[in-house]
Amino acid sequence: MKVMIRHQRREVEVRGRRRVREVLVELGVNPETVLVIRGAQLLTHDAQVGDEDTIELRPVVSGGTE
Amino acid sequence: MRCQRCRGDAAVEIRRHHAAFCGDHFIEFFDRQVQRAIEDERMFTRDDRVLVAVSGGKDSLALWDVLRRLGYAATGLYINLGIGGYSDESHRKTVAYAGAHGADLLVADIPREFGMSVEELARATRRVSCSACGLSKRYLFNRVAIDHGFTVVATGHNLDDEAAVLLGNLLHWQTDYLARQSPVLPSTHPTLARKVKPLYRIAEREAAAYAIIRGIDYIVDECPNSVGAKSLLYKEALNLLEQASPGAKQSLYWGFLERGRALLATQDAVTLRACVHCGQPTTAEVCAFCRMTERAAERMRVQRLRGAAAPAVAAPIGAAGAPDSGGAG
Numbered sequence: 018m019k020v021m022i023r024h025q026r027r028e029v030e031v032r033g034r035r036r037v038r039e040v041l042v043e044l045g046v047n048p049e050t051v052l053v054i055r056g057a058q059l060l061t062h063d064a065q066v067g068d069e070d071t072i073e074l075r076p077v078v079s080g081g082t083e
Numbered sequence: 084m085r086c087q088r089c090r091g092d093a094a095v096e097i098r099r100h101h102a103a104f105c106g107d108h109f110i111e112f113f114d115r116q117v118q119r120a121i122e123d124e125r126m127f128t129r130d131d132r133v134l135v136a137v138s139g140g141k142d143s144l145a146l147w148d149v150l151r152r153l154g155y156a157a158t159g160l161y162i163n164l165g166i167g168g169y170s171d172e173s174h175r176k177t178v179a180y181a182g183a184h185g186a187d188l189l190v191a192d193i194p195r196e197f198g199m200s201v202e203e204l205a206r207a208t209r210r211v212s213c214s215a216c217g218l219s220k221r222y223l224f225n226r227v228a229i230d231h232g233f234t235v236v237a238t239g240h241n242l243d244d245e246a247a248v249l250l251g252n253l254l255h256w257q258t259d260y261l262a263r264q265s266p267v268l269p270s271t272h273p274t275l276a277r278k279v280k281p282l283y284r285i286a287e288r289e290a291a292a293y294a295i296i297r298g299i300d301y302i303v304d305e306c307p308n309s310v311g312a313k314s315l316l317y318k319e320a321l322n323l324l325e326q327a328s329p330g331a332k333q334s335l336y337w338g339f340l341e342r343g344r345a346l347l348a349t350q351d352a353v354t355l356r357a358c359v360h361c362g363q364p365t366t367a368e369v370c371a372f373c374r375m376t377e378r379a380a381e382r383m384r385v386q387r388l389r390g391a392a393a394p395a396v397a398a399p400i401g402a403a404g405a406p407d408s409g410g411a412g
Contacts (some may be wrong), residue, residue: 023303024400029217038352047322047323047326048326049288049322049325049326050288050322052291052295052321053287054295056291057096058094059095059106059292059295059296060085061093061094061095061096061098061103062084062108062285063084064084064103064360075291075295075303076303077141077287077290077291078243078287078319078322079140079141079142079287080244080309080312080314080315080318
């Protein structure tokens with residue numbers, strides 16, 4: 018599957034069917050810091066994703082000093 | 084994972100509440116949390132006119148949206164900070180939301196009104212950008228609110244923001260700041276609007292989920308000046324704790340509100356008076372914002388006299404006068 022890591026401005030290819038949680042662990046991304054989106058749908062961490070999918074990791078952490 | 088309300092496919096898991104919801108039931112959850120925050124902390128009622136500080140980001144647009152849906156009289160205030168493409172994009176997103184939802188929007192423009200961007204103000208006064216930016220925003224939130232008859236200013240600070248500020252204050256035992264950290268800062272002067280944070284029960288991840296489920300097009304990219312900000316380091320640390328121990332952020336901040344802040348409350352009332360230059364509330368003769376803009380103007384004037392290359396000044400710098408505002412909805 019294609020994984021678009023928005024905040025790192027890069028795309029990676031991950032092979033094989035697995036759960037979202039496992040994809041995040043493999044990529045070293047803390048699940049608290051992103052939402053995972055497929056199409057227009059939010060995915061929970063137990064959702065299955067496969068080779069045919071494109072998913073976006075959308076960062077949720079923002080802020081300066083204010 | 085199933086929605087705990089309807090057993091349909093869940094869209095959002097909230098580990099700290101041992102809950103998961105589909106899109107519709109997540110919105111219900113979100114609404115309840117915001118309504119509870121407003122009522123528990125007595126932030127405002129449906130009779131108040133609320134000015135919502137809107138940056139075009141997920142938190143402030145989600146806040147504006149939920150307040151309007153819950154039946155509150157919420158007008159947006161967008162402040163153009165003059166931060167290049169970032170400001171242009173955030174302005175576009177804010178105006179697009181207002182237009183699509185028929186929401187009232189006021190716009191204040193720092194470069195147009197004060198002759199330079201917040202970055203130029205920061206450079207000219209040797210401040211870090213976030214400091215000049217924060218001072219400018221706080222000043223304009225209050226001034227626009229008072230000038231336009233709003234009693235309350237609402238900002239999109241969420242649970243993660245507040246927990247990160249609290250952690251920073253605790254690391255340095257800044258007891259003055261700790262005593263003042265609250266989802267509600269009351270008005271203590273006729274020209275000081277009440278400040279409220281209705282998203283303090285909402286995690287940052289939940290605010291983003293709300294915006295996505297509601298179809299709100301927000302600016303995802305971060306302000307270029309926030310790179311390396313201490314608050315991001317604190318959030319990273321808190322998210323590591325949260326991952327291992329769901330509810331850590333909530334426990335830290337809500338626990339502080341329930342048990343910590345009372346221990347730190349002081350009886351020292353700060354006496355506010357009107358700034359002699361702009362009339363805004365201040366503890367000094369001249370407020371910090373006027374001091375900053377006047378210092379910046381003087382420095383620019385000296386640079387011009389020396390013939391140094393200085394950024395063009397579009398208008399005389401002064402603190403008086405209403406901001407450029409207009410309905411964009």
